[in-house]
Amino acid sequence: MASPLIRAHYLMSAHNPRQLPPDGGFEVAFAGRSNAGKSSALNAICQQNALAKVSKTPGRTQQLVFFEVEPERCLVDLPGYGYAKVPKDLQAHWQSFIDSYFRTREALKGLVVVMDIRHPLKDYDRQMLAYAVERGLPAHAILTKADKFGRGQQTQALMAVRRELQSAYGDTVSVQTFSGESKQGVDEARAVIEGWLGY
Template sequence: MTMLPFPEAPQPTPEDTEAGRKLFAGPVDFVKGVVAMSGLPPADRLEICFAGRSNVGKSSLINALTGRKALARTSNTPGRTQEINYFDVGEKLFLVDLPGYGFAEAPVAVVRQWQALLKSYLSGRATLRRAFVLIDMRHGIKKVDEEILDLLNKAAVTFQVVLTKADKISAAQRDKTLDQVRKALAKHPAAYPELLVTSSEKGEGIATLRAIIATMQ
């Protein structure tokens, strides 16, 4: 039997599932919003970051992951939309929420400023262990997503694709999207070789994502 490239992440063991549950059942607090590299908190623990184009469901996923209904909204108030937002998870790791990319209507200067900050962060943060790149399952990988994937490749940052809104499509659509994503990722050496399919609304994939994060070294 031929193994598919970029298979879906396997179900975690009961032990890893419990480790993930315990990690996110503890305190998760907003730390700060950062607009320059000089404002980053001390690099004294592992970091993971979440990236995705606007309206991909990033806030919903972070809220489902942490079990908080409005945690991500803390970082989405006016004036914070172009910041890198830090959350402390049980004083064990930083969860980093990157602003949605794909600024079709944003001023050119704002886009340049954000792109420069993003590049500096991705290439210069030694404690960043993995980037989770969110892709809307209804649309697959688009050109704007390719830009961030290329950036992660150049920065040599391992990234894992998390497909969102799995409850919004049919089984046939799901297979079609997975095929498109697998083909697109084949040219990205920094891509982690497992996909994660999620639904924030239905809870699909959330326990697996928690376990993946909790067992990262």
């Protein structure tokens, strides 16, 4: 049976809280540092090549982008800043906007944090995971670009991240390896997201 996620389509972008769609239904947010492979992961999970814009320029997503799977079920692409070349005041704006989104959004059911398997658990990743854990939301870490590693290296990286997540957050954060290129881990990620969306 085809995944409902393949029906995802662009709904809207919000640059401030007033622009957010009505707070109802189910939303799953995607976060990731610039160039972690977030857009590629979203595209692979939804079996679409151009759902999320894949950019060579880090920090392209400069608002909350909503992709609707069906009414009241959305995937939300969060701005991937890390080393994005954006003015400090814009970073501060995103920071407070995302902060309030996490604290107050009733529709938010889970968070996917996308990390490059070669550089996992940077400050931004930890901050996003902390947001989810503080709110009692489940979080799922995806270690992208796994095809850059051999099987043994993948397993080592996965175990190391899992240990660190476990000691920091207990069982609230799950983790997997993933590759948009080879489609490794796509079904596993999709199953987690579908569950949070109430399928």
